[in-house]
Amino acid sequence: MQMTARQVLAGAPSHPASDWTSMDWAKAECEVRRLQARIVKATQAGKWGRVKALQHLLTHSFSAKVLAVRRVTENQGKRTPGVDGVIWTTPQAKMEAVDALRQRGYRPQPLRRVYIPKSNGKMRPLGIPPMVDRAMQALYLQALDPVAETTADPNSYGFRLARSVADAMEQCFKALAGKHCAQWILEGDIKSCFDRISHEWLLTHIPMDRPILRKWLKVGYLEQGTLYPTEAGTPQGGIISPVVANLTLDGLEKLLKSQYPASKGKVNLVRFADDFVITGASRDLLEQQVRPLVQGFLAERGLELSPEKTQITRIEDGFDFLGHNVRKYKAKLLIKPAKKSIHRFLDGIREIIRTHKQAPAGRLIAMLNPKIWGWASFYRHVVSKKVFAYVDCQIFHALWRWALRRHPNKSRHWIKDKYFQTQELRNWVFSGTLARPEGQPYPVWLFSAAQMPIVRHRKIQAQANPYDPAWTGYFAERSKR
Numbered sequence: 302m303q304m305t306a307r308q309v310l311a312g313a314p315s316h317p318a319s320d321w322t323s324m325d326w327a328k329a330e331c332e333v334r335r336l337q338a339r340i341v342k343a344t345q346a347g348k349w350g351r352v353k354a355l356q357h358l359l360t361h362s363f364s365a366k367v368l369a370v371r372r373v374t375e376n377q378g379k380r381t382p383g384v385d386g387v388i389w390t391t392p393q394a395k396m397e398a399v400d401a402l403r404q405r406g407y408r409p410q411p412l413r414r415v416y417i418p419k420s421n422g423k424m425r426p427l428g429i430p431p432m433v434d435r436a437m438q439a440l441y442l443q444a445l446d447p448v449a450e451t452t453a454d455p456n457s458y459g460f461r462l463a464r465s466v467a468d469a470m471e472q473c474f475k476a477l478a479g480k481h482c483a484q485w486i487l488e489g490d491i492k493s494c495f496d497r498i499s500h501e502w503l504l505t506h507i508p509m510d511r512p513i514l515r516k517w518l519k520v521g522y523l524e525q526g527t528l529y530p531t532e533a534g535t536p537q538g539g540i541i542s543p544v545v546a547n548l549t550l551d552g553l554e555k556l557l558k559s560q561y562p563a564s565k566g567k568v569n570l571v572r573f574a575d576d577f578v579i580t581g582a583s584r585d586l587l588e589q590q591v592r593p594l595v596q597g598f599l600a601e602r603g604l605e606l607s608p609e610k611t612q613i614t615r616i617e618d619g620f621d622f623l624g625h626n627v628r629k630y631k632a633k634l635l636i637k638p639a640k641k642s643i644h645r646f647l648d649g650i651r652e653i654i655r656t657h658k659q660a661p662a663g664r665l666i667a668m669l670n671p672k673i674w675g676w677a678s679f680y681r682h683v684v685s686k687k688v689f690a691y692v693d694c695q696i697f698h699a700l701w702r703w704a705l706r707r708h709p710n711k712s713r714h715w716i717k718d719k720y721f722q723t724q725e726l727r728n729w730v731f732s733g734t735l736a737r738p739e740g741q742p743y744p745v746w747l748f749s750a751a752q753m754p755i756v757r758h759r760k761i762q763a764q765a766n767p768y769d770p771a772w773t774g775y776f777a778e779r780s781k782r
Contacts, residue, residue, distance in 0.1 A: 320392055320393075320396060321392035321393075321395045321396050322392050324367060326368075326371075328364070329363075329364040329365075329367055329368055330364075330368065332362065332364040333359065333362070333364050333365050333368060333443055334768075336355060336358060336359045336362070336365075337359070337443065337444075337446075337447040337768045338447075338768060338769065338770050339355050340352055340355045340356065340359070340444065340447040340448060340768070341447045341448075341450075341451050341766060341768045341769045342769075343355060344447070344448050344451040344452065345451060349508065352448060352508060353508075355444075356444035356445070356448075356508075356509065356510070357510075359443060359444045360404070360440055360441055360443075360444050360510070361404070363399070365440055365443050365444075366399045366402045366436075366440060367399050368439075368443065369402065369436045369437070369439035369440035369442075369443065370389070370395050370398045370399050370402070370436050370439075371395075372436075372439045372540075373389075373432060373435040373436045373439055373540070374389050374390075374395055374432075378429075378435070381429060382413075382429075382431070382432065383410060383412070383413050383429050383430050383431030383432065383434065383435075384410055384411055384412070384413045384431060384523050385410060385431045387431060387432055387433075388432060389432055398432070398433065398436060401433055402433070402436055402437055402440055404510075404513065407437065407513070407516070408516065409430065409431075409434045409437070409516050409517055409520045410430070410431050410433075410434060410520070411520055411521045411522050411523045411528055412428030412429060412430055412520060412521070412522040412523070412536050412538070412539075413428070413429040413430075413522070413523055414426060414427070414428060414429075414522045414523060414524040414529075415427050415429060415538075420641075420645065425537065426496070426537065427536075427537050427538040428522050428536030428537065428538045428539065429538050430536070430538070430539055434517075434520075435539075435540055437513075438517070438539055438540040438541040439540050439541075441509055441510065441513060441541060442540055442541045442544060444509065445507075445508070445509050445541065445544055445545075445548075446462070446544055446768070447768040448508050449461075449544050449547055449548050449551075450462065450766050450767065450768055451766060451768070451769070452548075452551060453547065453551050454550075454551050454552070454553065454554035454555065454570070454572065455554065455763035455764065456469075456472050456554055456569070456570055456571050456572060456763065457547060457550070457551065457554070457572045457573075458472075458571075458572070458573045459543075459547070459572070459573035459574030459575075459576075460543035460544060460546070460547055460574055461547065462767045463761060463765065463767050463776060463779075464761055466573065466623045466624070466625075466679070467682045467758040467760075468758070468760050468761050469571055469572075469573045469622075469623060470622075470623065470625055470627075470636055470682070470683060470758075471682070471758050471759075471760040472569075472571045472760060473571050473578065473622065473627055473636065474634060474636060475760070476569040476571065476580050477580060477616055477627065477629070477634055478634040480632060482567065482580070483567035483568075483569065483580035483581055483582055483616075484582070484583075484615060484616050484617075485580070485581045485582070485583060485584050485586075485587055485613060485614070485615055485616070486578050486579070486580055486581070486587075486613070486614050486615075486616060486620055487578065487579040487580075487581065487587045487591060487592060487595075487611070487612075487613050488578055488610070488611060488612050488613070488614060488620050488622070489576070489577045489578065489579065489595065489606060489611050490575070490576060490606065490607040490610035490611055491550075491575040491599065491604050491605070491606060491607065492604070492605050492606065492607040493534075494546060494550075494574075494575035494604060495534055495535055495536070495537045495542060495546060495575075496533065496534035496537075497533050497534055497603055497604055497605075498533060498534050498535055498545075498546065498549050498602055498603055498604060499533060499602055499603030499604075500515075500518045500519070500532070500533055500534075502549070502601065502602045502603060503518065503535070503545065503549065504518070506548070506549075507545060507548055508548075517535075517539070517541075518531065518535065519531060522536070533603060543574070546574065546575065547574070549602050549604075550572065550575065550602075552598070553570060553572070553577075553595065553598055554570045554572070556594065556598055557570055557579070557591070557594070560590075560594060561591075566581055566582050566586050566591075567580060567581060567582040568580060568581055568582075568586075568591060571622075573623055576622070576623065578620070578622055579591055579595070584613055584615075587613050588613055592606075592611075592613075616628065616629045616634070617629050621639045621641065624638065624639050624641075624642040624679075625637065625638060625639055625642075625680075625683060626638070626639045626640070635684045636683040636684060637683060637684050637685065637688060638680045638683070638685055638688050643688060643691075643692065646672075646676050646692070647692065647695050647696075649672065650669065650672065650673070650695075650696055650699065651699050653665075653668055653669060653672075654669075654699050654700065654703050658703065658706065658707070659707075661733060661734075662720055662731070662732065662733025662734075663733030663734045663735040663745050664733075664735070665703075665733070666731065666732070666733050666735075666745045666746070666747050667735060667745065669696075669747060669748075670745075670747065670748045673692075673696070673747075673748050673749075673750055674748050674753070676692075676750070677689060677692075677748075677750040677752075677753035678753060681753050681754065681755055681756055682755075682756060682757060682758035683755075684755075685753075685755060686751070686755055689749075689750035689751045689753060690750075690751050692750045693749050693750050693751050696747075697729065697731070700720075700731050700747070704716045704719075704720045717729075720732065720733070722746075724746050727749065730746050730747060730749075731746070731747035732744060732745065732746045732747070733745055759779075759782070761779070762775070
């Protein structure tokens with residue numbers, strides 16, 4: 302029996318649905334969390350029939366449906382339509398969308414193919430589903446993610462709740478910093494991971510409704526009015542795709558540990574989505590044993606390592622991973638921002654300054670501050686103090702050139718007095734003014750990356766599960782810190 306927006310909450314008594322603006326979100330979230338906790342418990346016990354029944358209950362519940370619609374109407378892609386050109390902007394449209402999330406007779410529409418630039422200059426293809434298909438994926442993700450978190454590799458950190466790049470880098474430090482730790486690293490990169498995953502493997506191993514998954518995988522995509530079939534892969538741009546990709550790669554760490562226990566070979570895996578590094582005691586071990594093992598694991602899933610990007614490196618030479626450079630200097634391991642990341646960031650800052658030659662100083666500061674703060678915040682857990690000072694110096698020079706260009710007939714003392722002030726113990730601070738909504742101006746200053754304190758990150762416990770009630774206290778304490 303189909304559940305509509307005017308029927309029942311999961312496991313709750315019947316009640317008439319209110320309109321979107323007066324929705325009881327706390328109650329809906331509580332109901333979904335309760336079902337997700339039951340899915341985790343059943344997964345831990347290996348009761349897969351129970352898991353399937355609970356997933357069915359969740360994906361047919363009113364609570365999960367309204368949360369799915371809320372997610373796709375409040376995220377960054379909320380104004381990006383699919384091939385049907387439809388977006389949901391009004392409360393009435395959102396409530397109608399909840400009623401439309403029905404499994405019986407559901408047929409997804411083709412993806413809209415778009416391309417975005419990659420850091421290497423190439424273009425990355427994205428498949429944009431229509432809103433209704435995005436909402437349906439968000440609905441099933443609520444039932445799939447608790448299983449994925451429970452069965453995930455301990456040292457997988459990409460596209461997972463409560464895990465971040467900082468956790469991955471801290472695990473790299475633990476695996477490589479010691480005097481007797483591994484000295485060699487296999488830098489792994491999977492060739493076109495999202496586009497090449499075997500559909501047969503996914504349909505056999507992903508623990509979710511197979512007819513629904515098959516429809517998403519085989520839906521095809523539209524490009525310049527032509528419909529192309531999809532014979533492999535899961536579309537980049539789908540809400541559920543990152544979790545499906547994680548489930549595909551989960552098991553690699555378990556395989557390595559079974560072949561190389563803690564006392565053998567110093568083999569450790571750190572993975573973030575489809576990028577990973579594997580440590581080893583020797584180059585021969587990684588080249589002749591570990592690499593073929595990884596290739597066999599990937600081949601079962603229709604995947605292969607990228608020959609250009611997969612290489613074996615000695616720790617004294619260093620390697621780049623997730624925007625960081627990891628290298629040992631005379632037996633001391635240092636993790637710093639990678640040079641490519643620094644140059645990319647500064648190029649972006651200079652581009653903003655170059656394209657806003659006539660902007661008031663206050664507005665320019667309002668555009669720069671979030672980017673500087675965000676970049677410094679990302680690297681605040683590693684050895685970044687000197688890099689922050691260098692970045693600040695480069696930004697100062699760019700702003701000084703910007704100020705000279707604006708006032709070619711003024712003296713440098715006049716320009717300095719107009720744009721650069723003293724703020725507490727900081728000299729030559731780029732400054733300006735912004736207006737409050739009521740029109741009253743107030744001063745603003747450029748944020749300095751060197752102001753960001755360096756704080757050692759405390760890595761998340763490997764087995765921590767945000768869907769498991771047993772870890773609620775741990776995550777509450779972690780969020781306070």
